[in-house]
Amino acid sequence: MPRLLPIIVLLLVALQLVGCGEDPAPPRQVARWECPATWVAYERGGCGPAVLLCVPGGGAAPGACEGVDLSRPLMIALPDGGTVRGFYRLPDGGIGGGWPEPGDPDGSPVVGITECAEGWQRLPDGTCDPMLRTDCPEGSGALPGGRCTPTALSDCPAVEYEELGAEARGAAVVHVRAGADATAADGTTTHPFATITAGVARVGLQGWVLVARGEYREQLYVGVGTSIHVLGACAARVTLRGAGPPTPAGATVTVEGARAVLDLRGVTVTGTGPGARSFRRGTLRAAGIVLSDNTGVAVAAVGEGAVVEVTASVVRRTRGFPGGTASAGLTALGGAVLRASDVVVVDNADLGVHVQDSGTLGELSSSVVRATRPREEGRLGRGLMAVQGATLRATGVLVVDNSDWSVGALGAGTVLELVKSVVRGTRARSDGTLGRGLIAEQGATVRATDLLVADSAELGVSASNANTRVELVSSVVRGGLPRSDGTLGRGLQAQGGATLRATGVLVADHAFVGVGADGPGTVVELDRSVVRNTRPRRDAMGGNGLLAGGGATLRATGVLVANSTEVGVDAFGSDTVMELAASVVRNTQVNGAGTFGRALGVQGGATLRATGVLLADNSESAVFAAEVGTEARLSDTIILGVRPNGRGLGMGLLAMQGARLEGVRVAVQAVHGTGVAALPYRGEAVPTVALRDLLVRDVRSSTVRTSADGPTVRPVGRMVAYGLHVGPGCSLDATHAVLDHGGFGFFSANGTITLRQGIVSRQIEGLGAVDLATPDGATTLEGVSFLDNATDRIARRDDLPTASELPPPTRSE
Numbered sequence: 001m002p003r004l005l006p007i008i009v010l011l012l013v014a015l016q017l018v019g020c021g022e023d024p025a026p027p028r029q030v031a032r033w034e035c036p037a038t039w040v041a042y043e044r045g046g047c048g049p050a051v052l053l054c055v056p057g058g059g060a061a062p063g064a065c066e067g068v069d070l071s072r073p074l075m076i077a078l079p080d081g082g083t084v085r086g087f088y089r090l091p092d093g094g095i096g097g098g099w100p101e102p103g104d105p106d107g108s109p110v111v112g113i114t115e116c117a118e119g120w121q122r123l124p125d126g127t128c129d130p131m132l133r134t135d136c137p138e139g140s141g142a143l144p145g146g147r148c149t150p151t152a153l154s155d156c157p158a159v160e161y162e163e164l165g166a167e168a169r170g171a172a173v174v175h176v177r178a179g180a181d182a183t184a185a186d187g188t189t190t191h192p193f194a195t196i197t198a199g200v201a202r203v204g205l206q207g208w209v210l211v212a213r214g215e216y217r218e219q220l221y222v223g224v225g226t227s228i229h230v231l232g233a234c235a236a237r238v239t240l241r242g243a244g245p246p247t248p249a250g251a252t253v254t255v256e257g258a259r260a261v262l263d264l265r266g267v268t269v270t271g272t273g274p275g276a277r278s279f280r281r282g283t284l285r286a287a288g289i290v291l292s293d294n295t296g297v298a299v300a301a302v303g304e305g306a307v308v309e310v311t312a313s314v315v316r317r318t319r320g321f322p323g324g325t326a327s328a329g330l331t332a333l334g335g336a337v338l339r340a341s342d343v344v345v346v347d348n349a350d351l352g353v354h355v356q357d358s359g360t361l362g363e364l365s366s367s368v369v370r371a372t373r374p375r376e377e378g379r380l381g382r383g384l385m386a387v388q389g390a391t392l393r394a395t396g397v398l399v400v401d402n403s404d405w406s407v408g409a410l411g412a413g414t415v416l417e418l419v420k421s422v423v424r425g426t427r428a429r430s431d432g433t434l435g436r437g438l439i440a441e442q443g444a445t446v447r448a449t450d451l452l453v454a455d456s457a458e459l460g461v462s463a464s465n466a467n468t469r470v471e472l473v474s475s476v477v478r479g480g481l482p483r484s485d486g487t488l489g490r491g492l493q494a495q496g497g498a499t500l501r502a503t504g505v506l507v508a509d510h511a512f513v514g515v516g517a518d519g520p521g522t523v524v525e526l527d528r529s530v531v532r533n534t535r536p537r538r539d540a541m542g543g544n545g546l547l548a549g550g551g552a553t554l555r556a557t558g559v560l561v562a563n564s565t566e567v568g569v570d571a572f573g574s575d576t577v578m579e580l581a582a583s584v585v586r587n588t589q590v591n592g593a594g595t596f597g598r599a600l601g602v603q604g605g606a607t608l609r610a611t612g613v614l615l616a617d618n619s620e621s622a623v624f625a626a627e628v629g630t631e632a633r634l635s636d637t638i639i640l641g642v643r644p645n646g647r648g649l650g651m652g653l654l655a656m657q658g659a660r661l662e663g664v665r666v667a668v669q670a671v672h673g674t675g676v677a678a679l680p681y682r683g684e685a686v687p688t689v690a691l692r693d694l695l696v697r698d699v700r701s702s703t704v705r706t707s708a709d710g711p712t713v714r715p716v717g718r719m720v721a722y723g724l725h726v727g728p729g730c731s732l733d734a735t736h737a738v739l740d741h742g743g744f745g746f747f748s749a750n751g752t753i754t755l756r757q758g759i760v761s762r763q764i765e766g767l768g769a770v771d772l773a774t775p776d777g778a779t780t781l782e783g784v785s786f787l788d789n790a791t792d793r794i795a796r797r798d799d800l801p802t803a804s805e806l807p808p809p810t811r812s813e
Contacts, residue, residue: 414445489537
């Protein structure tokens with residue numbers, strides 16, 4: 001998507017300012033005015049934020065800080081009502097605020113996973129390790145908590161038949177042994193039946209069938225009103241092998257009809273058709289079994305009233321249905337219920353666990369869904385899927401090494417709930433596309449708590465389409481990888497009118513974008529969360545922490561955006577809205593070309609609203625607004641430290657090309673270059689800036705550096721430090737402004753500057769102000785004091801560089 005991100009050189013390069021005419025020095029009286037809430041009187045006149053001034057050597061006027069408690073956050077009023085946490089001083093002397101820091105007197109917020117599932121280990125990075133064993137014996141699967149399924153040969157008893165407990169007292173009991181003499185069979189241990197089917201028939205409507213070791217080539221059927229227990233000696237020694245066709249009717253085990261109940265234990269179910277099927281209100285309960293190498297589906301619950309419950313079992317190597325129909329390890333359809341606990345679902349075709357249709361319920365706990373196989377064309381291979389109105393709940397589940405999507409919810413009315421679980425290592429399709437950890441589409445709802453989504457090959461969490469909702473609480477989304485072509489690599493993404501809300505979430509170490517919102521009606525809301533270490537793509541593009549475009553809305557409250565690349569928080573496009581409150585954007589890095597590194601960027605007609613925001617130690621510019629229709633509105637904002645980019649450019653606030661930038665209670669400190677600038681570009685629309693209660697201090701000169709042939713850079717001239725800089729045709733209106741300790745207080749190059757009540761002091765480079773006005777420009781000063789400058793005067797001259805002498809802006813696609 002095209003985005004205009006101009007390099008901010010323009011009228012700053014190589015201007016050697018020499019006054020050609022001089023106005024008389026302004027009067028040396030100190031301007032005073034009533035300070036707004038959270039601000040105090042400055043020692044040189046005017047006001048500044050208490051959190052900056054009310055420290056030893058901070059610059060507050062005598063007595064101004066009496067009663068100010070900097071150890072607790074100062075509350076800031078939001079423009080539309082309500083309050084947010086403001087700024088305060090950390091125990092180490094640094095500025096806290098927006099994002100609550102460790103040592104916060106009100107307590108550091110809980111971000112990331114708060115509680116691990118039972119038996120999982122808490123790791124130093126705050127995530128949870130399911131503690132899978134690597135030494136589970138053959139035939140068993142590794143379960144969370146360091147356990148193995150009881151399906152290995154070592155789990156087999158020494159006796160021929162499973163011993164019965166009190167639950168079988170008084171019930172009919174028969175015995176089955178493969179190869180037994182069917183002509184003399186009566187179900188006793190001495191004359192057992194040769195088939196399981198014969199044993200089921202003997203016990204009638206209810207009873208127990210004990211099965212000895214061996215292979216049983218048959219299909220087992222339990223019908224209406226029958227309640228049967230079939231207990232194999234153990235899954236490693238008892239195999240039930242069906243010979244049915246690869247259609248639902250060819251299942252090796254079938255439970256059909258009201259009050260039809262099968263309790264199946266200690267067997268391996270395999271064959272040429274599906275494994276086990278319950279429908280028409282039948283109930284299948286399976287424990288300690290293996291469902292291996294079946295066709296189409298290993299276990300299915302079909303229709304309203306049908307129930308399947310599987311525990312302590314392995315579901316593996318399900319083959320694909322012929323004819324293109326999706327296959328699955330475990331599935332429930334048409335209003336059925338599927339419950340699985342302590343189950344390993346591994347190496348199945350198409351889908352691991354799948355629930356479909358309104359009224360269908362799937363519940364999965366303490367289980368592993370791993371290595372689901374995609375089709376030959378690379379599609380599917382998904383771990384958990386809920387579609388068409390079904391509900392799926394997963395607790396303490398590891399979904400790992402799947403492809404396409406690891407976990408997905410599709411369709412209106414579909415609900416997916418994930419608790420204390422891990423989604424990890426989602427692979428892309430064979431064509432390099434997709435590879436998404438968690439996805440919601442077409443009106444589905446996803447709720448996740450204490451969830452880790454890690455190492456997804458494209459997107460960590462994705463929400464698409466109107467009425468789709470994703471809610472993440474106390475979770476971690478980490479390590480999004482780019483596609484094989486180097487594109488994408490996002491942590492959280494909402495688009496097409498979806499809504500995504502994240503509370504107490506850590507989004508870290510992604511390529512290209514940490515959190516993105518795209519498209520009309522799309523809403524992303526972040527609360528008490530962290531987005532950090534967003535890297536550029538392989539082509540060195542991107543690396544944005546937060547990105548909103550195409551008419552989306554992204555709101556962030558109490559959010560830390562740290563160590564991004566190019567732009568920390570970026571909004572572009574008409575009707576796009578970015579709202580930040582009580583947040584911090586810190587340490588945005590320049591890109592591979594040595595440019596950008598901006599904290600906040602807004603352009604292309606987007607709107608930015610920021611209240612109670614700290615922008616610290618970023619590069620090139622803290623706030624950048626460009627293009628007609630773009631608006632940036634700041635209140636109670638502190639810009640603390642802007643490094644020059646690779647070309648030596650640094651600015652606090654910059655408006656360009658028709659943008660409008662407004663601010664109240666804005667402080668800009670320790671900037672290399674310019675505090676506030678309004679600049680045009682080659683005849684394009686001019687911007688406007690209007691600020692009230694402004695402090696700009698400690699603006700420093702820097703050196704402009706330009707890339708040369710090869711990896712070296714060379715200095716081409718000195719950049720002068722300005723408090724305010726206005727280019728031709730542009731306008732800047734400031735009321736209650738303090739411009740202290742810089743190079744030049746303000747610089748007007750045929751633009752319009754209006755200062756009402758202000759201080760221009762300690763401009764050590766030379767002049768207090770420079771006005772290069774022609775008849776099209778003007779400078780208006782009302783109640784402005786000039787104090788202790790190298791020379792308290794205003795100089796004018798007309799020898800500006802032409803537009804052709806200015807470097808073009810850099811455009812980023």
